Amino acid sequence: MSEIPLPQAARRVAPWWLTRHETMLAAILLVALIVLGALNNRFLTLDNLLNQGRLTTEVGLIALPMTFIIITGGIDLSVGSIVGLCAILLGYSWKNFGFPLPLAIAFSLLVGAAAGFLNGLVITRVKVPPLIMTIATLALYRGLAEGISQARSVRGYPEWFYFIGQENLLGVPAQLWLLLIAIVIAGIVLDRTTFGRTLYAIGNNETAARFSGLPVDRAKLIIYTLSGLMAALSAVVLVSRVTTTRSDMGIGYELDVIATVVLGGTSIFGGVGTIWGTVVGLAMIQLLKDGLALTGVKGDATIVVIGTVLILSTLVASSLQRRRDGV
């Protein structure tokens, strides 16, 4: 009797945690940091790194719910426009409606959540695919920002408001605390709660998830609302940092956020991704831009490098992942 051939076990290239996308990326990041640090002695100072943390908060806050969304196989291109809309409404409601500033901030957060909720509602009820719905709301929300503001800026906020965007708390930039707290919460939710596992299930096979009785629509509604809410929070931080409102705020954020999330190992096809990966992606892009600038590389060359890094890192990480999976 001839031997029945057994399936080949996946060849182990290295321990599983070493070849995870996130670890590979962190390794690449470490190498980049060392190289850039060697080239320029002002790069690896605490002052600079904290400052970079301050500057990356706006994109970072939005990247967290975007991770959730992309894990479910969706996408949200309207985040940049929501930032613009909420920034405008923050100023507009404070100046034109006469809201006291804390109320204006709350109003702005509410509008952001509502904008995200609208996205989620149409995506789950009418079943418009996320890409299409958020392309439409990208135009709509930006248009609302332009129309409501009539291209006017609102400035002259009370001093305490600038604390969020410009001051330090215990030595660390104020908005960075916000980001760190958000990262911890998002990480716990995704990794440790049923909600998080529901997101992965939706991303892996939405139909199966539905038939398993998971609250698919409710989960989607929540994450898109969350995305709008974080975009609004990001807008508040931005207005505080630059002391004014403009209807073109946030233009292009969606691409920065998606690049961050995707670089961090979240698969655009859904079902795979971690908050930790997103954080590494965030750090990578920001520190790379900063390090290159300090080394003397100019703006146009920097974006070429970032684009190349994006493609190459994904290439390296995903081919190692495939080797690990024995594919």
Added chain:
Amino acid sequence: MRTRIVLALLSATLLAGAANAADKRWDGADDLPVNPLACAAGEASAAPAAKPYDGGQPTGAPDKAGKPISLVDVPKLIGIGYFNATSKGMQDAAKELGNVTVKTDGPTEAKIDEQIKFIDNYITSGVDGVLFAANDPVAIAPVLKKALSKGIHVVGYDANSTPNAREWFVNQAEFNGIAKAMIDSMAKEAGEDKSFAIVTSTFTTPNQARWIAEMWAYAQKCHPKLTWLETVEAQEDNNLSFNQATTLINKHGDKLAGLFGMTSVATPASAEAVTKAKLCGKVAVVGLATPNAMKPYVNTDCVKSVVLWNPVDLGYAATYVMRAVVDGKLKPGATSVEAGKLGKLSVVNGSEILLGSPFIFSKQNIKDFDF
């Protein structure tokens, strides 16, 4: 589906109706105070009421008088002809001075957020001075103040920030001077009682908004029969500007006697639209533009005059001003500054240095310029 389109269109029309209230500023103007010049023709230099110095000062700036300094120039964006020209002027000045190096770096799109990050990086890398052209006067202030607080000198050009965020601002021409030149040209070329439209880049660009506001004020005062029809936005894209200008021509027909181009993209595109529509001579095109882009139209007499200033001179002057500041030759309260081949430039409005009057390019002189 069709009903919804109709409803949407109807509501849009209603919105439009509500928006067209009489006697308010033209679309695209900002709401800051205006100061129209006198109506008389000729050099209208505003008599500057001597304002006290209102710029900011660096804290703890190292004394580098006479020593080599390295500067960074962060314009609104890189990769457009206008800022290539200012950059060239800076390089020319640096070469003449001998102890200055200037590097031009900035975002690839006119976004204030990106510009702030660039300036922030250069603060960290320890430059001696920052030259800037701001995408937003208020938003750029915090990072400039940070530079000042670290002992870095800050001089602006082309697009200002709030005064206390920089030491000096080199102004290419007064806003009301440009407005006067533009409106006077239009009245002359199109006619005193004719109608015109404006093509601008975006409504949120501060300089454009200032010019339109000043143009509105001056027109009300000195050319009240000149009628404004509408303002359209066209980003910074040639093809979009062309399409918008063409739409305006088709919409208003004979009623349109003139087009204003508010940027170096909008003006040649409007001229092209007028040329394609075979309306050269019937629709006047007046605007701000660089000479190279306008040569084809000026040479065919489609456009009579192009208003601008010399951006190369602007960059040149900014560098000289920075050098004078570092050397201690330009202190708060000064009334003029030496700027190399440009001679003595006056200080106006407290902390602004005026390059001069707007320059008019016409068929006679346009061939002498190459930018």
Added chain:
Amino acid sequence: MSTMAVTQAEADPRRFLRALASQEALLAIAVIFLAVAVGLYNPRFLATRNLSDVLLGNAYIAVAAVGMSMVIVSGNIDISVGSLIGVLATLSGTLAVNGVPIIVAWLAPLVAGILVMALQGIIIAYLRIPAIVVTLGMLSILKGGLISVTGGKWITDLPDGFHLADTELFGTVPMPVFLMIVATILAAIWMRYSAPGRAIYAVGGNAEAARLCGISQPRTVVMVFALHGLFAGIAALLYATQLRVIQSTVPPNLELTIITAAVVGGVSILGGVGTVIGSTLAAILIAEIASALVFIDVSPYWIRAVQGVLILVTVIADILRRRRMAGA
């Protein structure tokens, strides 16, 4: 984007054809209806000059949308096309001012477009990097590269024969419009009736099923991207030859406009459904709306909001219509 199983509706050919005809017809009706409605408000809108200007000025978007539709039908996406068009237009102009024969200056962007896009297709199909990552990276590479090389210096002094838009066929039809119509019809026929064309739908609808039928997904994807590059090249040519100067910059938001045209045209982002005729009609409709909003005096501050509402209304209506047809 998770690959959904082919729904009942798409599998049934009769329903499929009916759904197909409907979105295109709806768009055509919308185009005509809008023209009439605006014409009532301002008759100048219906002047031949204006209608032809609308088509002429936006033909390049329609041509690019043809290629984009193919990419989306195959289950991918491309956000680098705007940057690529900027680069190709600059390439074409640079060749023309340097004395290269005009015909070469016209063909160069086509060839370069095919090569660049095919490269992306290879990375996507064979190296299995998601399209959004590759094209996002390529967007930055092209944009930064263009500025580094040209510094944004405008190309003026283009030779007279360069301007394609000035040529008219049969005395009336301007070249850009002619190219737009021809490209759309040829692409539509090819996608419906040829084997490789149908393979695109198969791969987009259900890649695994397609593979079992012997359709090579990687090869199809590379082919689709190469074709997309060809159309992007033609679009770049139209973009470059429209005016007397070339800006040497990346046209702002162009990729978004092109994707919107494809999506409004009925191309499903889930892949497997949609036609290029729909995307061309949608591109025309979008251009028409932009012009109409100026004609009917919509406050310029609200124009983008109105456009956003119209896009939203269109996509919701499209999805609702599809669901009704599928009996879902």
